[in-house]
Amino acid sequence: MTIGVKVLDRPIEEVSYVRATLSGMALTFKHLVDPHKVTVQYPDEKWDLSPRWRGTHRMLTTEDGKSKCVACGLCPTVCPANCIKLVPGEDEQGNRYPLVFEIDEFRCIFCGYCQEVCPEEAIHMGRHYENAEYSRDKFVYDLDRLSTQTHPVCEMWDPADPKGE
Amino acid sequence: MIHLALQPLMQVADSQLPPTEGVFLIGTVVKMLIVFTVYMVGVAMLTLAERKISAWIQDRHGPNRVGYGWLQPAADGVKNIMKEETYPDAANLPLFILAPAISFIPAMITWAVIPFASPLPTPWGRIDMVVADLPVGFLFCLAISSLGVYGIVLAGWSSNNKYALLGGLRASAQMISYEIAMGMATVCVLLLSGNVSLSTIIQQQSTMGWNVFLLSIAFFIFLIAAFAETNRLPFDMPEAESELIAGYHTEYSAMKFSLFFIAEYANMVTASALITSLFFGGWDIPFTQWDNLPPFTVLKTVLTLGAFLTKVLFFLFFFMWIRWTLPRFRYDQLMSLGWKIMLPMALAYITIIGTVVLALDRAGIARGPTYGAIMFGMNVVLVVLLFVVLDRGRIVSPAYSRLDREEVARLRDISSGKSTLAEKNA
Numbered sequence: 001m002t003i004g005v006k007v008l009d010r011p012i013e014e015v016s017y018v019r020a021t022l023s024g025m026a027l028t029f030k031h032l033v034d035p036h037k038v039t040v041q042y043p044d045e046k047w048d049l050s051p052r053w054r055g056t057h058r059m060l061t062t063e064d065g066k067s068k069c070v071a072c073g074l075c076p077t078v079c080p081a082n083c084i085k086l087v088p089g090e091d092e093q094g095n096r097y098p099l100v101f102e103i104d105e106f107r108c109i110f111c112g113y114c115q116e117v118c119p120e121e122a123i124h125m126g127r128h129y130e131n132a133e134y135s136r137d138k139f140v141y142d143l144d145r146l147s148t149q150t151h152p153v154c155e156m157w158d159p160a161d162p163k164g165e
Numbered sequence: 166m167i168h169l170a171l172q173p174l175m176q177v178a179d180s181q182l183p184p185t186e187g188v189f190l191i192g193t194v195v196k197m198l199i200v201f202t203v204y205m206v207g208v209a210m211l212t213l214a215e216r217k218i219s220a221w222i223q224d225r226h227g228p229n230r231v232g233y234g235w236l237q238p239a240a241d242g243v244k245n246i247m248k249e250e251t252y253p254d255a256a257n258l259p260l261f262i263l264a265p266a267i268s269f270i271p272a273m274i275t276w277a278v279i280p281f282a283s284p285l286p287t288p289w290g291r292i293d294m295v296v297a298d299l300p301v302g303f304l305f306c307l308a309i310s311s312l313g314v315y316g317i318v319l320a321g322w323s324s325n326n327k328y329a330l331l332g333g334l335r336a337s338a339q340m341i342s343y344e345i346a347m348g349m350a351t352v353c354v355l356l357l358s359g360n361v362s363l364s365t366i367i368q369q370q371s372t373m374g375w376n377v378f379l380l381s382i383a384f385f386i387f388l389i390a391a392f393a394e395t396n397r398l399p400f401d402m403p404e405a406e407s408e409l410i411a412g413y414h415t416e417y418s419a420m421k422f423s424l425f426f427i428a429e430y431a432n433m434v435t436a437s438a439l440i441t442s443l444f445f446g447g448w449d450i451p452f453t454q455w456d457n458l459p460p461f462t463v464l465k466t467v468l469t470l471g472a473f474l475t476k477v478l479f480f481l482f483f484f485m486w487i488r489w490t491l492p493r494f495r496y497d498q499l500m501s502l503g504w505k506i507m508l509p510m511a512l513a514y515i516t517i518i519g520t521v522v523l524a525l526d527r528a529g530i531a532r533g534p535t536y537g538a539i540m541f542g543m544n545v546v547l548v549v550l551l552f553v554v555l556d557r558g559r560i561v562s563p564a565y566s567r568l569d570r571e572e573v574a575r576l577r578d579i580s581s582g583k584s585t586l587a588e589k590n591a
Binding site: 024 | 218222490
């Protein structure tokens with residue numbers, strides 16, 4: 001006598017073993033021969049990312065290859081994770097540019113505030129995943145790396161459809 | 166020396182007659198090598214088949230990277246050989262090492278007595294397509310298959326791990342319980358064939374019709390018991406990964422674990438071959454007597470081999486199909502299914518079959534198609550009765566509800582000696 005076993009209250013008249021098994025087998029067989037498989041063959045085929053996907057950052061550049069950043073300091077200020085390190089510099093013409101611009105992708109929470117706040121549309125979230133590296137310090141992206149990455153960037157929102165409907 | 170060994174092959178004999186002893190010896194060695202090789206490759210491919218079928222049933226693709234999936238068994242093998250062998254400190258080492266072999270070898274031995282095709286005519290005589298056509302064939306199968314439980318129990322015990330031990334305990338209880346129902350189910354087969362040699366059983370089915378139609382319920386019981394004997398779902402109590410980690414092979418790693426895995430699939434192949442031989446006419450091709458009658462030709466051997474493999478592969482698929490359909494039985498339900506349902510059912514069925522066989526023999530009906538038709542008619546009635554009428558509104562071992570407080574108090578009093586049995590009965 002089993003003590004303390006939970007007993008399901010099911011209508012005993014409907015209980016059957018053989019027929020229930022057969023109907024279960026019919027169901028699994030239907031799936032067995034169903035050519036539609038849900039697995040995505042990952043390295044060969046990939047999901048389309050949403051235009052609003054927020055991945056690792058990209059710094060956009062002007063046509064002559066310099067970064068668009070003017071080192072205004074808005075993004076390190078707005079960053080809730082405090083992951084952006086910016087040291088501003090100024091050239092002979094009085095144009096400000098970043099001497100150091102580093103984003104610690106491990107601290108980043110991918111909120112996208114930096115992209116929203118940027119007046120020059122320089123820093124962007126990337127539509128990108130697959131970020132594996134061999135060491136942890138590779139995850140602090142410097143200006144060089146941010147500027148040379150080529151993956152598409154996040155749209156944040158569609159001006160025609162600001163609520164994402 | 167080699168010349169001496171091959172001496173028998175120099176003489177030419179009648180291809181329809183049994184060969185001389187020397188040829189018999191050489192033929193047996195060749196058969197052993199071929200059967201063993203095909204068997205091991207087949208088992209390896211089965212692991213792939215299981216993964217593919219499980220994937221398809223779950224709407225996935227399954228392994229398709231290593232050589233489009235076909236080399237997956239080889240990749241698994243290489244991986245398992247290169248992995249570290251771990252030995253638990255508290256394990257009983259000799260038994261720990263021996264256990265995988267003990268569970269692996271009986272699974273392979275059983276194949277020796279299973280006939281897989283009609284006899285092959287060669288220039289040196291007629292070679293039976295069975296490694297060893299033992300006169301006690303079927304008893305040999307039963308004897309060897311009961312050895313398989315030792316490997317599992319020893320693995321569970323020698324690991325010195327509580328989960329492994331529980332798995333081993335479950336295995337011993339389960340396999341012994343279902344072996345009885347299995348043996349009882351096959352008594353019916355023996356009643357019809359009148360012989361325990363598997364070749365005779367197959368010959369009998371080719372004239373009277375397959376035993377699955379003549380002894381449907383015995384087949385049903387045998388099938389369920391085969392699932393329990395091979396520890397496949399829904400009876401994979403000894404492994405029960407959601408309850409016991411990995412059951413009896415929790416502590417095993419690398420190739421020793423792989424050996425248990427191979428043993429499981431080898432057991433499946435053997436069980437499928439036994440079901441085929443006992444209930445589906447072995448290598449018999451249905452609807453024709455052409456394949457059973459001499460003269461034997463190579464074409465007949467090839468075709469009957471194909472028939473046999475088709476049947477075995479169907480049952481292997483069936484094993485996998487069931488595995489990915491049914492959830493595991495609860496342990497108390499498993500035991501009560503074995504002892505309270507399968508065993509009485511098998512005993513009742515033996516009685517019925519025995520009575521019918523006796524009555525038909527008394528009535529002077531010869532064993533042949535008419536005999537088979539009468540048996541078939543009776544079985545249709547019994548199957549309808551069992552599956553439609555009896556399998557309704559019954560639960561295998563309903564777990565009893567909690568004892569009410571009065572009852573518990575009374576039982577406590579009895580055990581602590583405060584009250585006597587007389588009071589309890591009153």
